[in-house]
Amino acid sequence: MKQYLKLDEWNIIEEGFNPENNEISESIFSLGxxxxxxxxxxxxxxxxxxxxxxxxxxxxxxxxxxxxxxxxxxxxxxxxxxxxxxxxxxxxxxxxxxxxxxxxxxxxxxxxxxxxxxxxxxxxxxxxxxxxxxxxxxxxxxxxxxxxxxxxxxxxxxxxxxxxxxxxxxxxxxxxxxxxxxxxxxxxxxxxxxxxxxxxxxxxxxxxxxxxxxxxxxxxxxxxxxxxxxxxxxxxxxxxxxxxxxxxxxxxxxxxxxxxxxxxxxxxxxxxxxxxxxxxxxxxxxxxxxxxxxxxxxxxxxxxxxxDIIIKGDVEAQQAIRFNIFQLNQTYTGQDERLNIGPKGFTGEKYGGSTYWDTEAYCLPFYLSTAEEKVSKNLLLYRYKQLDKAIENAEKLGFTNGSALYPMVTMNGEECHNEWEITFEEIHRNGAIAYGIYNYVNYTGDKSYLGEYGLDVLVGISRFWAQRVNFSTGKNKYVMLGVTGPNEYENNVNNNWYTNTIATWTLEYTIDVINYLKENDIKRFNELENKLNISPEELENWQHIIENMYYPEDKNLGVFLQQDGYMDKEQVLVKDLDSKHLPLNQKWSWDRILRSCFIKQADVLQGLYFLEDRYNIDTVKRNFEFYEPRTVHESSLSPCIHTILASKIGNVEKAYEMYLRTARLDLDNYNNDTCDGCHTTSMAGTWMAFVQGFGGLRVKNDKLILNPLIPDQWEGYSFKVMYRGSLLKVDVTSNNIDINNETDKEVLLSIYDKNYTIKGYETLNIRR
Amino acid sequence: MKQYLKLDEWNIIEEGFNPENNEISESIFSLGxxxxxxxxxxxxxxxxxxxxxxxxxxxxxxxxxxxxxxxxxxxxxxxxxxxxxxxxxxxxxxxxxxxxxxxxxxxxxxxxxxxxxxxxxxxxxxxxxxxxxxxxxxxxxxxxxxxxxxxxxxxxxxxxxxxxxxxxxxxxxxxxxxxxxxxxxxxxxxxxxxxxxxxxxxxxxxxxxxxxxxxxxxxxxxxxxxxxxxxxxxxxxxxxxxxxxxxxxxxxxxxxxxxxxxxxxxxxxxxxxxxxxxxxxxxxxxxxxxxxxxxxxxxxxxxxxxxDIIIKGDVEAQQAIRFNIFQLNQTYTGQDERLNIGPKGFTGEKYGGSTYWDTEAYCLPFYLSTAEEKVSKNLLLYRYKQLDKAIENAEKLGFTNGSALYPMVTMNGEECHNEWEITFEEIHRNGAIAYGIYNYVNYTGDKSYLGEYGLDVLVGISRFWAQRVNFSTGKNKYVMLGVTGPNEYENNVNNNWYTNTIATWTLEYTIDVINYLKENDIKRFNELENKLNISPEELENWQHIIENMYYPEDKNLGVFLQQDGYMDKEQVLVKDLDSKHLPLNQKWSWDRILRSCFIKQADVLQGLYFLEDRYNIDTVKRNFEFYEPRTVHESSLSPCIHTILASKIGNVEKAYEMYLRTARLDLDNYNNDTCDGCHTTSMAGTWMAFVQGFGGLRVKNDKLILNPLIPDQWEGYSFKVMYRGSLLKVDVTSNNIDINNETDKEVLLSIYDKNYTIKGYETLNIRR
Incomplete structure (x- = not known):
């Protein structure tokens, strides 16, 4: 970690010439x-x-x-x-x-x-x-x-x-x-x-x-x-x-x-x-x-x-969040659906400027809430237009009948990555792409997307999942063998909980979308049924998989397991590890990392975040408290999910700790690799950590939800949210919440489980 | 498969010039x-x-x-x-x-x-x-x-x-x-x-x-x-x-x-x-x-x-076995303990001419039985002299206290291979190197090797195993996570039965050797105890691992399992696979191979072969009959082990089928890759298949054992065996066995479980 930049609310400032920092500064001060x-x-x-x-x-x-x-x-x-x-x-x-x-x-x-x-x-x-x-x-x-x-x-x-x-x-x-x-x-x-x-x-x-x-x-x-x-x-x-x-x-x-x-x-x-x-x-x-x-x-x-996001009483945090927002806006403006967001934006060559699952899993929420609908829609259309290539990609691996496997890394829809444990096995990315459709439609209410573009993609992905599982006679359940989850510190595992979960979720959501279209746009549904060759037998098969999927868990501990065999590992906590071993990815050989119980990035927790409505708060708490102490966050995409879940279970202190870890990642060169470029996609995670974590922003059943909380370290904060044509400014202090509707459009919302309506240009004030 | 060479008992003959075969012939007609x-x-x-x-x-x-x-x-x-x-x-x-x-x-x-x-x-x-x-x-x-x-x-x-x-x-x-x-x-x-x-x-x-x-x-x-x-x-x-x-x-x-x-x-x-x-x-x-x-x-x-081996009534088999013996003798003569046997000998560049576990697992028996003792001893000394490098290699991966991990591929003792699932995980090689010591001492009776060289290597390897396992509180057993077995069509699995088995076998054998030295050469033992820092606590720990190791098995089927989760795979037999899918390594993507139940080479069976005295014939039979139909033999080192086990359980027909598959591998360019060089180390497997399979050769408790059987396709066969200073010629026909002692040294041996003594220059005749 290297802190040589001055703190300032609106500017990034380097004073004095230190050639050894030059490549870091070249990344941080990038323009686009x-x-x-x-x-x-x-x-x-x-x-x-x-x-x-x-x-x-x-x-x-x-x-x-x-x-x-x-x-x-x-x-x-x-x-x-x-x-x-x-x-x-x-x-x-x-x-x-x-x-x-x-x-x-x-x-x-x-x-x-x-x-x-x-x-x-x-x-x-x-x-x-x-x-x-x-x-x-x-x-x-x-x-x-x-x-x-x-x-x-x-x-x-x-x-x-x-x-x-x-x-x-x-x-x-x-x-x-x-x-x-x-x-x-x-x-x-x-x-x-x-x-x-x-x-x-x-x-x-x-x-x-x-x-x-x-x-x-x-x-x-x-x-x-x-x-x-x-x-x-x-x-x-x-x-x-x-x-x-x-x-x-x-x-x-x-x-x-x-x-x-x-x-x-x-x-x-x-x-x-x-x-x-x-x-x-x-x-x-x-x-x-x-x-x-x-x-x-x-x-x-x-x-x-x-x-913009304003944080009062913490210039370090203020500077960081603006830097993240600034870089995101420099990277993607959403005017061209053939473009996407490379992990380093335009700030370096690493990762080839290509598209990863980062886009759907971490970037989409930022653009949904801070830019017009078209911007997020173009991110989705990028995948829609690459569906044919995703089908070809799956065929290359032996899948049939229009199964689609979206690539791990791509520019034009073709797979670029070449490590078997990732290229062929980190297939959970397919689930994130399906989830992106759900997220967009849920947030914007633009259900027309489903019939026009969404279902084609969902059916391709669902077909992939249905062929990728197999029935284990021993378990009398469907299993998914040979995968790598978001936590890349495990490779080629069986029954990764997250992947199994996002797979059946995709099948369920696809069936929901089919039913929605049947009820609301039968003409379009018939066209799609015909074009995509959807049969009742296929849907029955999906339903059978949904009902009979195997999910590894430890019933005694009441936690979902990363994958089969996770509890066979020696159970050690990160806090008990001598710091000379960290970061593991620099200090340990690869096999030692794989054998250990340590987790690179949220994996079960990623699933609990995406699908939070399925799990009660105790379940989230038990899993968070089990996995968080085992997680080394050596992916920049990990702390943001932890911030959101920590906020959800009311652990503001942990939320704040995790937030700091993501917000100043590049400004403080936390991973000692900013010289290669900024961690652009994880900046979107920072935004998400802030607005969904501290702000508690959600959209459920066409209603905007806020559950703000505030770390002790801050006097107050405010953020902006665009939502279905309105623009809200949310101001939070320890005892007060002001929500200012900056447009003429009335907004329904729920705050701390209570419903409100804010008329155009009005401000709602809530005493905490 | 390409057959263009003429059949002949003593010669390999190409007639007519076909440029398209030239690179194949360049390999087959190699000299050394x-x-x-x-x-x-x-x-x-x-x-x-x-x-x-x-x-x-x-x-x-x-x-x-x-x-x-x-x-x-x-x-x-x-x-x-x-x-x-x-x-x-x-x-x-x-x-x-x-x-x-x-x-x-x-x-x-x-x-x-x-x-x-x-x-x-x-x-x-x-x-x-x-x-x-x-x-x-x-x-x-x-x-x-x-x-x-x-x-x-x-x-x-x-x-x-x-x-x-x-x-x-x-x-x-x-x-x-x-x-x-x-x-x-x-x-x-x-x-x-x-x-x-x-x-x-x-x-x-x-x-x-x-x-x-x-x-x-x-x-x-x-x-x-x-x-x-x-x-x-x-x-x-x-x-x-x-x-x-x-x-x-x-x-x-x-x-x-x-x-x-x-x-x-x-x-x-x-x-x-x-x-x-x-x-x-x-x-x-x-x-x-x-x-x-x-x-x-x-x-x-x-x-x-x-x-020499003579096969009567099958010129194809006769030519093939001589070709294999000829190439083995051209490759290694045992005069220099710094040399070893590359998988392709001097017949091509592939695999870099380096040393693999092939040497101990497949080549050693040939040289033990056909060359003077020094030749095999030099193969062992090669590893002894590289012990320091094996310890360094293990240190690089985080092991301590003199743990030794011999490299997957090496020239001078340093690891050369760079695929994590093999380099770091295919650690069963360590067991084969320990087994080589056992095999040499058992065959030659040269127990002085143990004190002089053997124990150093055994202790290093045992320490590696003791650190490589961990105690699973869930299973209440020791487990070994993240390994690749001999069957490379599985990667990064938990509790590979073969690896767990060879690991505890090594610990047991090392303790046996320590006890042997204590009883027979206390002076040398004390020197080694001191030099190697062997403590009673360490031996107790090894004993604890031996007694509490976990071995995956399916009790219903009565078979050992390749690894945890093997029975979750879709169970398909090779015979039910459309031939358009074979060979898998050319037709299937890597992930599909990994997910399938198909086995590249003997894995559980390799263990049953090495440690046959531990398992009764029914166990061998059940496992053979379970795994053989699932094995695609896409490693050239697989059919030989199958020949030996098929012979052991009396399935001569299967033994013959498997034998043909290994014997003419290069002459018939079976895998369509002979142009790269000959499969030299698998040629030793062919010899082993013949002499240990059909001939039933073993050495147990200082006694030479033969259990000859003969495929219907042959009129008779004979082979030579050097054993502790004697040279025997074994002639087998369907109703007669002649064993001619070509030296003056009396030999004790057991044939079909009956003991015999053959005096110098005498012939023993047994009617079957």
Missing amino acids: NGFMGQRANFEEEYSGNSLQGSYIAGVYFPDKTRVGWWKNGYPEYFAKVLNSTNWIGINIVIDGESLNLGECEVKNFTRILHMKEGYLERAFNAILKNGKEIRVNSKRFISMARNEIGTIKYSISPINFDGCIEITPYLDGDIINKDSNYDEKFWLEVLKGVKPYEGYVMLKTKKLDFNICSYMRFDITKNGEKLNTSIDTFQKDKYISNTAKIDCCKNDEIVVYKYVANTSSRYYDIDTLREVTEDLSLQAQNAGFQTLFEEQVKAWDEKWTHS | NGFMGQRANFEEEYSGNSLQGSYIAGVYFPDKTRVGWWKNGYPEYFAKVLNSTNWIGINIVIDGESLNLGECEVKNFTRILHMKEGYLERAFNAILKNGKEIRVNSKRFISMARNEIGTIKYSISPINFDGCIEITPYLDGDIINKDSNYDEKFWLEVLKGVKPYEGYVMLKTKKLDFNICSYMRFDITKNGEKLNTSIDTFQKDKYISNTAKIDCCKNDEIVVYKYVANTSSRYYDIDTLREVTEDLSLQAQNAGFQTLFEEQVKAWDEKWTHS
């Missing part, structure tokens, strides 16, 4: 707008540790799978979102010496992520080896208002000299992914061009023919006056640049305004891509930095209006 | 002498499919591990015996056109492996594109009498022309392993030199500094007269050659005699390696082809005297 994103690399040359990273949403490469020992069924490739053209570059040379913070004395360094307004600022004084000192201030943002536009205002002042400053804005497409499996480069040059004050590079991927184009333009001012200095142009493979040489005197201020449009063939025809990009960059330049900046502030203000 | 070996590549240029392969025993390279997803505890490298200098090369050019069977018309092609005399012969007529026809006959062997020497007699006759034949004997060290993980070359040149009629290449490995040197010399005769033709010499990186141009007339016979010495720094100082090699090659040349050949015939005659 859902269509592209970028690590907080320096504009000028930098020879220290850095992971240069710019990413264009959905532009990926099928990198040849690397594996020690091939198993039948492995995919041929792992799709990764490509590190693409470095468009921020501005090299600076002072009287022949290059500005490079790795090689000069740096003073007064600050890096600030302005989360309210959505921009990155960096300022420093640099004393070069030749003794010359300059002051630099750089402001940069990726426009939330214009999907393709990134802008930089880069200001330089000589402090102790008169002389020549050489400024070289460039585009560099000769980029390699750090995580390329075989050190291959993935980009080919298509076109490039350069003339004074502008230039472009157009590239395509070696496979799949994704084209991207970056077009840069820039202006230079000296003490506020625009310059028309003569420009040297230069080009080489996948690279173009302009160089301006500017004579200046002490205390002059030279400012470069760089405007770049980044486009891809996902949105524009390849034939017109260059022109479109040229045009977009020209529009940006014509608008100018100030206008673009104002658009940016306005766009972020709207985001915050819907999603 | 325990110190080096070689695939049956052509001497002259060949552009068709071929895996060029020459291997020097024990000269390996630590090739960087390739893995998709790293797990803690994986080794950094996989050691592989290197493909090394091609020393057989003789290029032939006829009037400017190269002889290349890939590019000319080939007639009268034969390839014969003369197993009795130990040489390879190849003959053919080739009509080149220029219309010129030649007749070639090549004889080649690797000397069993001189560890470093290989010799070729290569004869060429023009059939339809007078002209110039250019002959280029060469050495080529610029070799790459086909299975290099990252396409790296592993060899560096150290020295080379060439002059007329001789030349050498000395190489070293890029890591570990193994040096090898090849020195070639040759003579050329024309119609029996030695020529002194002038020679052009040539050299390039890691390569030297001589070229002789010989004018000849139709029907002249040109013969090249090539003598090569291949040495390594494992046996000679690097400083003198070149000289030694030069000298060895000179000695070979001075001896001449005929003398070397006579030595070869004599050496093989001795091998056959000890190891």
Whole structure:
């Protein structure tokens, strides 16, 4: 754990230059707008540790799978979102010496992520080896208002000299992914061009023919006056640049305004891509930095209006929750149903920018409550459109009749992951995708989704479950063998309680949806019955499985068991483990982890969270109190579920402890891996922990439910919730709850099991 | 399955040239002498499919591990015996056109492996594109009498022309392993030199500094007269050659005699390696082809005297068993305890030429019964000398106090394998290594081995088992979690019956050995007690584990269970499986294999074989009849154990069926993978199936036991057995058993439970 950032309610602040933290800061200070994103690399040359990273949403490469020992069924490739053209570059040379913070004395360094307004600022004084000192201030943002536009205002002042400053804005497409499996480069040059004050590079991927184009333009001012200095142009493979040489005197201020449009063939025809990009960059330049900046502030203000959380009396927690919300809004905006949310967003290469079950299990609630319905719906449509591939994937493993197994990791619906115990066995992901449909429909009330899209997916998944179980004559029950649950510290187990549970839940929900459609839209049901070949026999079979599924439990302890044989393990608690053994994933060999009773992430508890209405509070309590002391939370997705359940059983202290563990994960580099990128999907878990945990937010039977509680450490908090067209602001203190309806739409809700109606623009006050 | 070889009692014969079989033949016709070996590549240029392969025993390279997803505890490298200098090369050019069977018309092609005399012969007529026809006959062997020497007699006759034949004997060290993980070359040149009629290449490995040197010399005769033709010499990186141009007339016979010495720094100082090699090659040349050949015939005659098996009335079976015995004798001669037996011997690169549990479980019995005691003892000493590394390996996984885990795959004692379910979990190998000690001492009666070497290893392994189990409070028994048994079609299971059984057996045997030493060699015992820190408490703990171990079983069926939960699987028999699903390892995804009840290789049965005295015949029968129909034998090591147990329970028909499956595995390319190399270690299983299955050979309480039976398909058979200084020839027909003592040493033995004594040079006859 490394805490070097300053606490502040709205900003992330780094003061002083510590090169050893640079890759961590590059992740934390990342920028994005859902269509592209970028690590907080320096504009000028930098020879220290850095992971240069710019990413264009959905532009990926099928990198040849690397594996020690091939198993039948492995995919041929792992799709990764490509590190693409470095468009921020501005090299600076002072009287022949290059500005490079790795090689000069740096003073007064600050890096600030302005989360309210959505921009990155960096300022420093640099004393070069030749003794010359300059002051630099750089402001940069990726426009939330214009999907393709990134802008930089880069200001330089000589402090102790008169002389020549050489400024070289460039585009560099000769980029390699750090995580390329075989050190291959993935980009080919298509076109490039350069003339004074502008230039472009157009590239395509070696496979799949994704084209991207970056077009840069820039202006230079000296003490506020625009310059028309003569420009040297230069080009080489996948690279173009302009160089301006500017004579200046002490205390002059030279400012470069760089405007770049980044486009891809996902949105524009390849034939017109260059022109479109040229045009977009020209529009940006014509608008100018100030206008673009104002658009940016306005766009972020709207985001915050819907999603801000305020915590009073705890600046650490305040900063953290806003950071999480900020990064989520930078990663996914829900405008394109072909996009999804990589575990690290646009902040690094790890996990290839691909889609995991994280989306349905952890991210969906955030977007349901903080963005318009379309945003969550697009997350669901992503899977709907990949149903055919999920069916192919299941066929590859021997399943038939339209069974669908959604991939563990994917870009376009095809499986990318290649560890048998995960690829083939961590099939609970299928359940989360079904649960996502339930969650969306339950929250939004949009039941039309079921007939239009939902049932196709549910039937495919249900068929998979029905074929994946087998009847054990010994147990006289259905069993599910050879699975890996959410807790990946067990592999290839039999009867994982969570997986068995989510499987029969899927079957039940699918039957419910069929019955709903039969009753409410018989025409559509008949179409689907015909298209999907649903027969009464099949539904009977599902019902038989539902009624005869085996669930491992320990009746003496009154707890569900992770899987068969869990109680054969030596039962040790995390608190009794010498801290030298932690984290297990760094200190123990894999087999030792597997044999131990220690749990990586909520597993039985995940099921109790998803399906809470099925289990009484005592059951939840007994299981929580059994598993929580055995859980090491070495998945970033674990503490959030624990916060919610701890809140539910009234253990606010534990809820707060678990909440802190998730909220500042990246800001404090808790797992010592933030240098690889931020844990973007677990940030959604943080939001969920807050709003569903402390806020107690639920939707049941078309009613919004709140059960707020407040940790002793806080004076108060407030959060925003969008719900079926209304926007509520919930203010909580230790003895007071105010709920302000910020729209004209009346809302029915239940607070502490009591029903209320809040009319438009009214505030409900409840004394606790 | 591909049968293209002719049946013959003593020879393997290929008639007619079929390039598509070439890589299979290269494996089958391989030569070796325990110190080096070689695939049956052509001497002259060949552009068709071929895996060029020459291997020097024990000269390996630590090739960087390739893995998709790293797990803690994986080794950094996989050691592989290197493909090394091609020393057989003789290029032939006829009037400017190269002889290349890939590019000319080939007639009268034969390839014969003369197993009795130990040489390879190849003959053919080739009509080149220029219309010129030649007749070639090549004889080649690797000397069993001189560890470093290989010799070729290569004869060429023009059939339809007078002209110039250019002959280029060469050495080529610029070799790459086909299975290099990252396409790296592993060899560096150290020295080379060439002059007329001789030349050498000395190489070293890029890591570990193994040096090898090849020195070639040759003579050329024309119609029996030695020529002194002038020679052009040539050299390039890691390569030297001589070229002789010989004018000849139709029907002249040109013969090249090539003598090569291949040495390594494992046996000679690097400083003198070149000289030694030069000298060895000179000695070979001075001896001449005929003398070397006579030595070869004599050496093989001795091998056959000890190891031949004769089968009457079944030439297919006769050829097969001799082929297996021949390859085993080519692979390991037992002169160097640092060497061992790779799964493919010297016949291919697969499995890296490394040591597996195959050695103790399948190979040891062959060498115990067909070679002097030292040979088997050296196989045991190999592990004894690697005990320190086995302790380090266990420490890496978290074990303490001298626990030893022998590696799954190794060259020098360090683990090479990197699949967690095997590397960390297939720990039953440890039991086989302990069992090897028992087997050796039981067979040879050499109890001195126990105090000198055996106990150190047994204590290390026992400590591993004692730490690897844990006490299950639920079961009130010791359990062993997270293992993979010999049946690799299950991974990460709990309480694999075989592993639990071999573990407690090891503990018992170790205690027995301790008690034996206490009673018979208290001085040595005290030394060891002190050195190994053996305490009464530790032995009590072992005893507690022995008495309280859990063994899964199905009491209704009266069978031991593969592992916990086996009966939850859908119970299907192999015979009821549509043949389109077989072999499972090619047709099914890995998870489907894991979930199924199908067994790759004998697992419970392996335990019943090793520890047969513990179980009555009904138990063996019930388990055999339960598991055999569920076993797909997709490991080459499975049918042999089935043959032995089927014989034991009197099911001769099944024994014969299983025997055929193992005996001609490579000759008939049963698994369609002989092109990769022969299944050398499973050949030892074939021998074991024969002698322990049909012959019923055992040693119990210092008495040799035979219980011969004979399949209906055979008129009779005989085999040789060396036993404690005697050599017996056992002749079996349907109504008669003759046992001839070929030594002067009296032998006590039991046949069909009746005791006999055979005096020196006497024959015992038993009517059945």
